[in-house]
Amino acid sequence: MPPGRPVIHATQEAKREAEREKRRNYYARRYKFETSGLLHVARQQPTKKTRRPLMQSGQVLCMNSPLSHCLGIVREAKDELIALAATPVGYVERILRQYVASVPSDSDGEAPIDRRDGDISIIKDAIWTVEKIHEKAHRGQDKIWDTCGVCDEWRAADEVCRAIRRLLAYLQDVLWHLERSYGELACAFVAKELMYQNNCDTLY
Numbered sequence: 001m002p003p004g005r006p007v008i009h010a011t012q013e014a015k016r017e018a019e020r021e022k023r024r025n026y027y028a029r030r031y032k033f034e035t036s037g038l039l040h041v042a043r044q045q046p047t048k049k050t051r052r053p054l055m056q057s058g059q060v061l062c063m064n065s066p067l068s069h070c071l072g073i074v075r076e077a078k079d080e081l082i083a084l085a086a087t088p089v090g091y092v093e094r095i096l097r098q099y100v101a102s103v104p105s106d107s108d109g110e111a112p113i114d115r116r117d118g119d120i121s122i123i124k125d126a127i128w129t130v131e132k133i134h135e136k137a138h139r140g141q142d143k144i145w146d147t148c149g150v151c152d153e154w155r156a157a158d159e160v161c162r163a164i165r166r167l168l169a170y171l172q173d174v175l176w177h178l179e180r181s182y183g184e185l186a187c188a189f190v191a192k193e194l195m196y197q198n199n200c201d202t203l204y
Contacts, residue, residue: 016128066147073140074157080133081164088167092196095126096174096189103182120178127171134164170196 085091103118141157148154173195177185188194 020128020131067144067153070140070143070147071153071157073143074137074160077133077137077140078160080136084129084133085167088170089196089199091167092170092174095123095171098122118182123171123175123178127168127175130164130168130171134161134168137161137164
């Protein structure tokens with residue numbers, strides 16, 4: 001066997017699934033912490049660190065400051081998100097169109113509603129890409145918390161993270177219907193029951 005790191009995952013899909021499971025466990029632990037009331041208590045406790053004052057209108061942060069670095073991480077994640085999906089609804093609809101185009105049609109040109117042989121990786125890859133962007137934004141938000149606790153900058157980062165999670169929820173909802181059947185997805189789309197169809201998001 002050639003020298004180097006041992007192969008942990010046999011396929012790229014197995015590697016991605018392991019990464020998704022790792023993130024799901026992380027979010028589950030964070031959800032338990034937030035809903036236990038500990039986060040609310042922690043926010044009320046004074047920190048031992050010297051907190052920098054909130055940014056005032058017209059105030060500019062030093063580019064070498066820790067807070068500026070943290071904000072840069074969040075800003076980079078937001079830029080990646082906008083470059084990928086200028087609008088949440090438009091992005092989900094584009095992914096849906098790509099998937100529908102991958103579903104083989106019968107001789108009469110219609111796609112049977114019980115078919116599942118479309119390229120489902122189109123949706124899974126979209127979810128994986130958005131998850132990576134959320135991971136980066138969340139890392140920046142956590143660093144802001146470590147630097148100055150709950151402040152205007154932390155709230156701004158939280159808004160970015162919420163927007164990314166909302167887009168993730170839209171894509172995961174589509175995948176959930178599709179994994180039940182293509183017909184389930186088609187019926188939900190026609191009835192306008194998909195999550196993204198019931199929100200008026202156009203911009204982040």
